[in-house]
Amino acid sequence: MNERVASISNLDSCSKAFQRLYKLDIIYEDITKYNIFIISKGLKFIDFEDLILGLDEKSKSLNLAKLKDKEIKNLENKLLNKSEEERL
Numbered sequence: 433m434n435e436r437v438a439s440i441s442n443l444d445s446c447s448k449a450f451q452r453l454y455k456l457d458i459i460y461e462d463i464t465k466y467n468i469f470i471i472s473k474g475l476k477f478i479d480f481e482d483l484i485l486g487l488d489e490k491s492k493s494l495n496l497a498k499l500k501d502k503e504i505k506n507l508e509n510k511l512l513n514k515s516e517e518e519r520l
Contacts, residue, residue: 438468457486463510
C-alpha cells in the first residue's frame with residue numbers, strides 16, 4: 433500500500449473532500465494532516481471521534497455553517513503546520 437499523509441500540495445483535493453462531507457452535514461472537527469491520508473483511490477480520513485453529524489443532539493446547539501466555514505479556512509494552516517511536523 434502506498435499511503436502518505438496529506439500536505440499543502442493536496443489542499444485542493446482535501447478542500448473538495450470536506451465540501452462533500454459538508455453537503456452531508458458532517459463536520460470533521462479534528463483536522464490535522466496526520467488524519468488525512470493520500471491513497472491510490474483518493475483520500476482516506478481517520479480519527480472520527482470528534483465528528484459532528486448535522487442531525488445529532490450535539491449539533492442542535494451549534495452553528496453548523498460557522499463551524500464548516502472555520503474548518504475550511506483552517507485547512508491550509510493544518511496542512512502546513514510545522515509544529516506537528518516537528519513532533520514526528
